[in-house]
Amino acid sequence: MTLQFRQGQCAYDITIARGALLQAAELFDLKRKILVVTGEGVPQQYADAILAQCPEGWLLTIPEGEANKTPASVEFILNSLLEHGFTRGDAVVAVGGGVTGDTAGFAAACYMRGIDWYNVPTTLLSQADSSIGGKTGVNLQGVKNIVGAFHQPSGVIIDPDTLDTLSPRLFAEGLAEIIKMAATSDATLFETLENAEDLRPIMEQVLASALSIKLAVVEADPTEKGLRAVLNFGHTIGHAIEAAASKSKAAFYHGEAVAIGMLYMAEEPAKSRIEKLLKKYGLPTEDPFTTEQLLHFAAHDKKRKGGSIKTVRVSQPGSFRFEEATQDTLRSIIQARKI
Ligand SMILES: NC(=O)c1ccc[n+]([C@@H]2O[C@H](COP(=O)([O-])OP(=O)(O)OC[C@H]3O[C@@H](n4cnc5c(N)ncnc54)[C@H](O)[C@@H]3O)[C@@H](O)[C@H]2O)c1
Incomplete structure (x- = not known):
């Protein structure tokens, strides 16, 4: 099942299907440098499934929890993009809950004034709520989502199979x-x-x-x-x-x-x-x-x-x-x- 988000010049697909993680190479443009960003507590098999489809990909695991949705986590991702020589044509794939998506999406919004990012939400909350709208951002001094940007993803995969491991x-x-x-x-x-x-x-x-x-x-x-x-x-x-x-x-x-x-x-x-x-x-x-x-x-x-x-x-x-x-x-x- 595919829904399409449209807003001005921006349009992207949201694919909702069991097993869709395995179709990422068809649904996303992965033929470029890709940084797959996942959260510590997210079962790694999901990020691995995406990484396996990237000819030139790296995996970065960020600390989890609301307390780690911070500029420090964004900097951690930005450093990795810089160290791997990412350019404006490259992309980030976020695999995890809303904390991972918001943080990785915001890093993508900041790097070189904005590179592509794809969202693969793996909690029901992030699938139902944070997969549309392009809100990215982090907390500062405990104030929620006070630093951020609207940066629409280039595609979203929602694979309900990922919910099997959720508490x-x-x-x-x-x-x-x-x-x-x-x-x-x-x-x-x-x-x-x-x-x-x-x-x-x-x-x-x-x-x-x-x-x-x-x-x-x-x-x-x-x-x-x-x-x-x-x-x-x-x-x-x-x-x-x-x-x-x-x-x-x-x-x-x-x-x-x-x-x-x-x-x-x-x-x-x-x-x-x-x-x-x-x-x-x-x-x-x-x-x-x-x-x-x-x-x-x-x-x-x-x-x-x-x-x-x-x-x-x-x-x-x-x-x-x-x-x-x-x-x-x-x-x-x-x-x-x-x-
Ligand atoms: N951008 C938006 O539009 C938007 C909308 C709603 C919420 N949010 C943000 O989303 C965050 C909350 O998201 P959340 O509830 O996903 O929290 P979360 O990202 O902290 O994830 C909750 C927990 O689930 C684990 N997890 C993730 N996927 C899993 C899986 N498939 N199986 C087992 N464990 C898994 C994570 O490691 C974490 O421990 C908040 O920071 C909130 O501000 C953003």
């Missing part, structure tokens, strides 16, 4: 993003997720549906001026939960925090259906924080404009509306769920 918790985390997209924009996908007994056999279709939503949104709003905010459903409170958790003993993955965040912003009948879906796929539906704690962190939400925050509300799966929420509105929304 159930990371799989569920990625699914939270897919549930988010279905909840706002695709009632059929939402029902598919509700009815599926086993997602494995239908993973290509599920990913294609989720990515089609993201494609349509990003193409319509490349620079995040309006519609793209729909992708933030659940994120206002989700970010607050993540921030509160980082200061406490509770630990939530990003997707888990967004999962709970969606429940704050959903209304009936969508709310009960989303909650059921989250439980079905092993995602959390409650957080331990007080209204004031969440409000404190939500007030720092980067989507805050003037005195209010642009939020996404869902009352029927497959549809949404934007709503400006003041501090008081947000307090009532949070309190309604805490009672």
